[in-house]
């Protein structure tokens with residue numbers, strides 16, 4: 552297998568667009584898969600993604616666009632997936648070309664709903680991709696700030712660290728630094744959990760809890776994350792590293808966060824359904840909450856924040872009552 556070889560961006564949203572910008576800063580050309588032909592046509596006409604990060608200009612001569620997922624898989628060696636987690640399954644259902652000789656990079660911060668399966672596990676279980684050929688990208692990094700070339704850091708994790716290092720240079724430029732490690736499962740679970748906690752941070756913000764409270768909330772959330780990670784995947788890790796705590800902070804505090812925005816609407820009194828309709832974008836923590844809640848039935852980690860959000864989103868309990876009870880568990 553050539554590493555990285557020919558690189559494909561899989562997805563047409565904001566993170567896919569930011570990743571395309573990053574990869575084109577180090578590679579001569581890329582393959583890029585999007586689901587809609589009209590989006591590709593407009594992109595070629597205007598030189599930018601018509602729907603996401605449209606201020607970012609691209610030299611389209613350096614991009615081979617595809618709307619056929621099998622064609623892009625055939626023509627590429629490294630596939631960077633950046634589709635929202637709830638849609639991954641339906642994209643992959645169309646794949647008949649073998650994936651087991653490809654290097655897969657998941658830039659997805661979510662879990663496969665219904666299956667309760669991490670993205671890397673999904674590729675191994677259903678597409679026979681060896682674990683050493685799967686990497687994940689984590690870290691505090693909003694697409695909007697990549698568009699503005701604001702200094703950011705990501706972490707690349709792969710069970711075979713040499714493979715992570717072999718692709719790391721693709722994500723290294725003056726506004727982006729990277730770090731490699733082996734904690735694929737820990738980073739995947741942390742990425743799901745930070746979305747859950749960002750929704751709760753948003754709910755509290757919507758209810759007019761202030762910065763004093765948010766600081767206490769984050770301390771309790773990182774402790775809950777630490778306990779969960781140690782139970783599901785015990786490994787020597789420091790949860791204060793940017794890929795864990797940093798991503799929790801940026802998602803819980805940033806105005807760019809969809810998860811926080813979704814939570815804020817609920818805190819202001821919107822119903823879950825209306826908040827989802829208003830959002831127009833996916834807050835993956837909604838799905839992550841149910842998945843981790845179900846996974847935790849086996850591990851039985853004490854997770855008062857996760858349980859509180861589950862009660863609000865899925866048991867229709869009053870956010871005011873649930874959050875007040877939650878605050879009594881904090882220290």
Ligand SMILES: NC(=O)C1=CN([C@@H]2O[C@H](COP(=O)(O)OP(=O)(O)OC[C@H]3O[C@@H](n4cnc5c(N)ncnc54)[C@H](OP(=O)(O)O)[C@@H]3O)[C@@H](O)[C@H]2O)C=CC1
Pocket residue numbers: 562563564565566567586587590602603633634635636638641658659660661692693694695832833835
């Ligand atoms: N945004 C960010 O800053 C970051 C995002 N991520 C992760 O990247 C992943 C992608 O997120 P992001 O790029 O922000 O998402 P966006 O909301 O920007 O993009 C949504 C994408 O999903 C597609 N889509 C919408 N509805 C459907 C559907 N019913 N079926 C199939 N595809 C659909 C859209 O296609 P269309 O335009 O054709 O409707 C679009 O390509 C997520 O897992 C996220 O957690 C990770 C780090 C940073």
Ligand SMILES: O=C(CO)COP(=O)(O)O
Pocket residue numbers: 660690691692693746749798801802807808809810811834835
């Ligand atoms: O993961 C992210 C930033 O690191 C994006 O978070 P949101 O999905 O909440 O926008």
